[in-house]
Amino acid sequence: MTIVRQPTRAGVRDAAAKIAAILPQTPLLTAEIHGRQVAFKAETLQPIGAFKVRGAWHRLTALDPGQRARGVVAFSSGNHAQGVAWAARRLGMPAVIVMPEDAPRVKRDATLALGAEVVTYDRRTENREKIAAHLAHARGATLVPSFDDAWVIEGQGSAGIEAMSQMVEMKLPDPDLVIAPCGGGGLAAGLALALPESEITVVEPEGWDDMRRSLEAGWIEGVAEDAPPTACDALMTPRVSPLTFEVLARRGAIGLAVSEAEVREAQRWAARVLRLVVEPGGAAALAALLARKVAVKPGTLVILSGGNVDPEAYAAVLNSAG
Structure with missing residues (x-):
């Protein structure tokens, strides 16, 4: 359990x-x-x-060196995405963000500018949690939810x-x-x-x-x-x-x-x-x-x-x- x-x-x-x-x-x-x-x-x-930078920093700094090397995966329409990307870049970690296709362009562009990889999905027909969990498992990365953590x-x-x-x-x-x-x-x-x-x-x-x-x-x-x-x-x-x-x-x-x-x-x-x-x-x-x-x-x-x-x-x- x-x-x-x-x-x-x-x-x-x-x-x-x-x-x-x-x-x-x-x-x-x-x-x-x-x-x-x-x-x-x-x-x-x-x-x-x-405010999302707060939770992202607290979460990513709690990872051990091995976890940091394997990176993180998050899902977000934009603010948590940027928080995780900002923290990951400061800590020298790879980050993948699952974002809805209709996320505001300003948020998507800012996430990319912070060095994160962005994977898009259809908000109405696809499940972001499942996509992110699959990516995290495949890459051995740590999943960083936007609030369920x-x-x-x-x-x-x-x-x-x-x-x-x-x-x-x-x-x-x-x-x-x-x-x-x-x-x-x-x-x-x-x-x-x-x-x-x-x-x-x-x-x-x-x-x-x-x-x-x-x-x-x-x-x-x-x-x-x-x-x-x-x-x-x-x-x-x-x-x-x-x-x-x-x-x-x-x-x-x-x-x-x-x-x-x-x-x-x-x-x-x-x-x-x-x-x-x-x-x-x-x-x-x-x-x-x-x-x-x-x-x-x-x-x-x-x-x-x-x-x-x-x-x-x-x-x-x-x-x-x-």
């Missing part, structure tokens, strides 16, 4: 120390929403434009450790409410471990809100086969994992869904007020707050998880009225 390693708060703190040794903290910004001050963790300003979850949680210390330094209230975008739940689960006293709210695009439905049902429910298209490519996860679900369910996290229009409005607000470029998936948590789907309270912390936008799509969002 295989024993699955469980993510822990101690692991999150170890990950935070690793990240602090190689990267500066991402900024913590503040602005008013509905008359209350809100803190924003700008993970959009990571070297790869997203204890090290990855712990690495993502390092954002919470940073945010807490920054809020203390800025004399802001402790993060009593943390609102985070959710695909597979790696970021949210890591934050739940990092900030055990905080309320956790996860936000997904409508039709892809399987974590919300799973938390409400008490068991894992996948996305419907006829799920609608969404601009939030980073949050298009067909099914969450037991690791992330169990952490969030144990913490009493709640889930919310936002519309495409609400996401676009959040992108425009972030550009206008925070002067930040935020991709659709990265703006989901902000969208829920702006749309009053969750009440602002003292100590509200919003994670802006990524800023890797398609230039033409982003320009269209900024130029639109709704």
